[in-house]
Amino acid sequence: MSDETVSATAITELPSREGFFKPHRIVLIVIALLVVFCAVWFMRWDWVPRYAGRLAYGVGVTLLMLVSTSVLGFLLALPIGLVQVTGPWPLRMLARGFCTTIRGTPLLLQLWLLYYGLGSLFPQFPEIRNSFLWPYLREAWPYGVAALTISFAAYEGEVMRGAFAGVPRGELEAARAFGMSRLTVFRRIWLPRAVHRALPTLNGEMVLQLKATPLVATITVIDVYAIISKVRQETYITYEPLLLLALIYLCLTAVLVVAFRWFENRIPTRGA
Amino acid sequence: MADAGSLINWSLLALDPPGWGGVLLTGFANSIKIAIGGYALGLTLGTGGALGKLYGGPVLKDLLEVYTTVVRAVPELVLILILYYAGTDLLNRLSLALGYGSVDISGLAAGIFVIGVVQGAYSTEVLRGAIRAVPTGQIEAARAYGMSPGQILRRVTLPAMLPHAIPGLSNLWLIATKDTALLAVVGFSELTLVTRQAAGATKSYLLFFCAAGVLYLLLTLFSNMVIGVIERRYRRGLAGHAS
Numbered sequence: 001m002s003d004e005t006v007s008a009t010a011i012t013e014l015p016s017r018e019g020f021f022k023p024h025r026i027v028l029i030v031i032a033l034l035v036v037f038c039a040v041w042f043m044r045w046d047w048v049p050r051y052a053g054r055l056a057y058g059v060g061v062t063l064l065m066l067v068s069t070s071v072l073g074f075l076l077a078l079p080i081g082l083v084q085v086t087g088p089w090p091l092r093m094l095a096r097g098f099c100t101t102i103r104g105t106p107l108l109l110q111l112w113l114l115y116y117g118l119g120s121l122f123p124q125f126p127e128i129r130n131s132f133l134w135p136y137l138r139e140a141w142p143y144g145v146a147a148l149t150i151s152f153a154a155y156e157g158e159v160m161r162g163a164f165a166g167v168p169r170g171e172l173e174a175a176r177a178f179g180m181s182r183l184t185v186f187r188r189i190w191l192p193r194a195v196h197r198a199l200p201t202l203n204g205e206m207v208l209q210l211k212a213t214p215l216v217a218t219i220t221v222i223d224v225y226a227i228i229s230k231v232r233q234e235t236y237i238t239y240e241p242l243l244l245l246a247l248i249y250l251c252l253t254a255v256l257v258v259a260f261r262w263f264e265n266r267i268p269t270r271g272a
Numbered sequence: 273m274a275d276a277g278s279l280i281n282w283s284l285l286a287l288d289p290p291g292w293g294g295v296l297l298t299g300f301a302n303s304i305k306i307a308i309g310g311y312a313l314g315l316t317l318g319t320g321g322a323l324g325k326l327y328g329g330p331v332l333k334d335l336l337e338v339y340t341t342v343v344r345a346v347p348e349l350v351l352i353l354i355l356y357y358a359g360t361d362l363l364n365r366l367s368l369a370l371g372y373g374s375v376d377i378s379g380l381a382a383g384i385f386v387i388g389v390v391q392g393a394y395s396t397e398v399l400r401g402a403i404r405a406v407p408t409g410q411i412e413a414a415r416a417y418g419m420s421p422g423q424i425l426r427r428v429t430l431p432a433m434l435p436h437a438i439p440g441l442s443n444l445w446l447i448a449t450k451d452t453a454l455l456a457v458v459g460f461s462e463l464t465l466v467t468r469q470a471a472g473a474t475k476s477y478l479l480f481f482c483a484a485g486v487l488y489l490l491l492t493l494f495s496n497m498v499i500g501v502i503e504r505r506y507r508r509g510l511a512g513h514a515s
Contacts, residue, residue, distance in 0.1 A: 005443040008397035011344040019450035022332045104446075104492035106453035109464050112497070116468070117289045120477045186409070211347040218457060225350070243355045246346045251344035 006204035010211065014257055038242055043240050051231055058224030060246065065213045065223060069145055070206055073152025080153060081160025081194075095157065104153035108215055110151065115143040115219040144216035147258070154197075163198040164190065199267065204261040207253055224248060277421050292470040292480070300487050302380070304425030309384035311448045314391025315441075322403055323425070336396065342395030356388045356458045379460040387451055394444050400446040402437035403429060427448060435487035442499040449491055458505045463487060 004014075047244040080098065083091040093130040104108065122128050122137055124165075136142050167190055214225035232238065274509045325336045343351060360377045406429055414428040456465035463484055471480040 004398070004401060005447075005466055008394050008401070008440060008444070009342055009344060009447065022330065025334065028331065029317045100493075105488040106450040106464060107435040109467070109481060110452045111486055111490065112464070112468060113478070116471060117481050120475070132483065189466050193343060194380065207345070214349045219401075225347075227304075238357055240358070241348065245336060245350050246342070246354065249346045251343065 001242050003201055003204070006201060006208065010204045010207035011046065011253060012203045012207065012257060012260075014254065014261070039243070042244075044235075044237055045240060047231060047235050047237065047241075051227065054227050054230075055224060055248075056169075058222060059203035059252070061223040062225075062252070063219070065144065065216060065221075066206070067147060069148035069152055069213075070209055072145070072149040073209075074156055076149065076153035077156035077160045078158030078191075081164050082160075084157070084161040084171055085164040099154045100157050102151055103158070105146065107151050107212055108218065111144065111147040112221060114147050115140065118127070119141075119143065138243075140220045141216070141227050144221045145221060148212060148216070150208065151212065155208070156202075156205055159201045160194065161196050163194040166197055167193045196267075200264070203257065203264075206256055206260070210249070210252060210256060292474070294468075295466050295470060296463065296483060296487070296491060297460055297479050298465040300491075303449070303462040303464075303489060304491070305380060306383040306387055306452045306455065306460075307445075309380075309444055309472075310387025310391055313384060313388025314448070315445070317388065317392025318395025321392060322399035325396065325400050326403055328333050329419075335481070340393040340396050343390055344397070348390055348451055350364045351390055352386050352454050352458060355389055356382055359385055379455075382457045383452070383460050383462070386455070387448060390451065391444060392446055394447070395441065398440035399433070399437055402433040402440065405436040406432045438499075438503050438506055442495075442503070445495060446492060447497075449488070449495070453488075480481070 078093045084095045084099075087095070119137075126135065128134060145238035171193065171226045172185055173187055175189045180188065213223060217223055217229065220226075225245065228241045233239075277283045312494050322331045323338070324342075328336070360382055363377060364374050370434070400471050410428055410432060411424060419427065452462050452466040455462050456468070459465070461469075467484040471477040
């Protein structure tokens with residue numbers, strides 16, 4: 001996916017503050033407040049206090065899923081991007097095939113393939129059943145983490161390929177001319193420069209990853225989406241929980257975007 | 273362990289009823305139908321949205337900004353649930369109020385509506401970027417020739433922005449094909465849901481999920497081929513975009 005498409009599918013910037021309060025905006029805000037007031041007044045929200053604790057727990061699980069899979073996925077994306085630029089051809093083909101396959105199939109299908117497919121396969125092997133991993137493999141979350149990590153790695157691996165290929169040759173040649181070994185060049189110049197080039201795309205990819213996390217609720221991981229589904233089943237209220245869920249995700253996205261804005265301002269860029 | 277040949281029961285994929293191949297292909301056809309319908313609806317909404325965002329009045333611009341912001345910030349799965357329930361519910365209440373009695377909304381129509389609304393926000397952003405990439409001088413020249421806004425749009429803006437929009441729009445098509453899988457959660461029998469049903473009924477989960485994955489992958493690869501042809505055709509004579 002190009003950078004442009006990511007920003008078209010995941011919001012990466014907030015509205016600017018200057019010139020925000022124009023006359024028509026004030027009218028719109030009043031109307032919006034009226035709608036919110038009506039929603040609070042006429043819809044049923046009595047269930048919120050009862051589920052508040054569980055909702056907070058669910059948000060925590062969602063954030064944990066987001067951060068852990070993004071970090072793991074990014075670490076996995078580095079070798080995937082690197083071997084596509086400089087690796088031997090079998091590795092290169094393997095990495096490219098991996099990216100094409102993961103990006104060409106829906107995440108929900110991958111998730112169900114791992115959970116139901118591998119989950120039904122593993123118990124047939126006594127070696128796995130007797131291993132120390134078995135208590136974890138019987139739970140749902142490792143499969144959710146695995147699927148989300150793989151997906152993030154495939155999308156970000158494509159970005160890293162471009163980032164590694166885009167580091168100017170002259171810089172690498174200069175490092176070689178200084179007598180650095182290939183490993184030192186990679187560690188001191190190539191990797192930092194590539195990561196630096198890839199950073200601006202991370203914001204969009206993280207928002208996309210946040211939007212992908214509720215899928216793990218379909219394999220019984222209890223994230224905020226699963227809590228809301230439970231509310232809907234127990235109280236027979238259709239819309240209010242979904243509206244609250246949308247609001248929660250809006251806030252999470254906003255927090256993510258603000259955090260990235262803050263980080264981007266701290267990282268020095270020159271002529272980027 | 274038995275060898276692979278006897279481990280995989282290929283007859284489960286047969287097209288006729290004891291096998292589930294036919295069911296999978298029907299689901300696949302449903303997925304493609306929804307993807308095409310939703311993509312077309314999304315393009316229509318997106319063209320209107322992009323023009324509204326660029327040339328509309330301040331209120332329209334703000335409302336469109338809210339639309340694209342919300343859709344881009346909330347997970348598709350949540351949007352699909354809200355739109356699916358709210359859309360069918362509203363339509364039912366409307367027809368009850370008008371005295372037609374409750375209507376039975378087909379899953380296909382609801383799915384196309386849901387995917388279309390989501391795609392509409394995405395293509396609004398893609399098309400807006402593409403229209404802004406058209407040099408202002410070309411549009412001013414068209415206006416100087418005395419063309420009406422409609423003519424400018426039809427003769428200059430839309431054709432000139434197309435090369436800029438194609439990479440983004442083709443990515444949106446691939447996203448649309450994959451987003452159809454989310455309709456499995458609201459119980460529409462597209463490829464992913466029928467795959468799960470087939471897998472649950474026969475207990476051969478890996479076989480069916482892999483088969484469905486191959487179908488999705490084939491669709492993606494075929495789409496990529498077609499996109500490549502279209503891209504080459506519309507990028508003819510465009511300087512600086514050789515890659």
